[in-house]
Amino acid sequence: MFNGQKYAPFIFSASIYFVLVILQTACTKSNENTGELIPGNITLDITVEHHTWGVPYTHVYVKKNTTIYPGEDTALYDLRKITDNDGKVSFEGLHPGKYFVFSKGYDMIWGDTVIGYSPVQIVSTALENNSLQLTLTVSE
Numbered sequence: 001m002f003n004g005q006k007y008a009p010f011i012f013s014a015s016i017y018f019v020l021v022i023l024q025t026a027c028t029k030s031n032e033n034t035g036e037l038i039p040g041n042i043t044l045d046i047t048v049e050h051h052t053w054g055v056p057y058t059h060v061y062v063k064k065n066t067t068i069y070p071g072e073d074t075a076l077y078d079l080r081k082i083t084d085n086d087g088k089v090s091f092e093g094l095h096p097g098k099y100f101v102f103s104k105g106y107d108m109i110w111g112d113t114v115i116g117y118s119p120v121q122i123v124s125t126a127l128e129n130n131s132l133q134l135t136l137t138v139s140e
Helices: 004-027
Strands: 042-050 059-064 079-082 088-094 097-107 112-122 131-137
Touching (some): 042 097, 079 088
Parallel strands (some): 042 131
16 A cells, blocks of 8 residues: 655655756756857956056946946946956956946055046957057046
8 A cells, every 4th residue: 555654755855856957947048048148259458547556456347338438336337346456457258349447446555536437449450369458547
């Protein structure tokens, strides 16, 4: 005679596992169906400078598909990083197009908050080794 109570935990666990497998495979789509962009092969190398010296540990933000200043609201930007000890940062995987770069931080040498911004147009024919160098000058 079949004892359902004896096998109930196993049946329950197997059912949960089966449902999770179905959900996982049903929600997984190939790249061509997701609409996700394939990363580009261009790197934007930025040096943040104030009075000719690099500003370390400064926040740098990049907004895609615009050359119009989006403002200081950092939530409006698509990419964000912090400069290294020399005031340098790189954004990889970009495509040719229009970008806007914004930086805000604290210059420890000068002792003040600094801000700078610039539109950037990336044109693949003007690149050297798929890289564009930008010196972003910031000021008080």
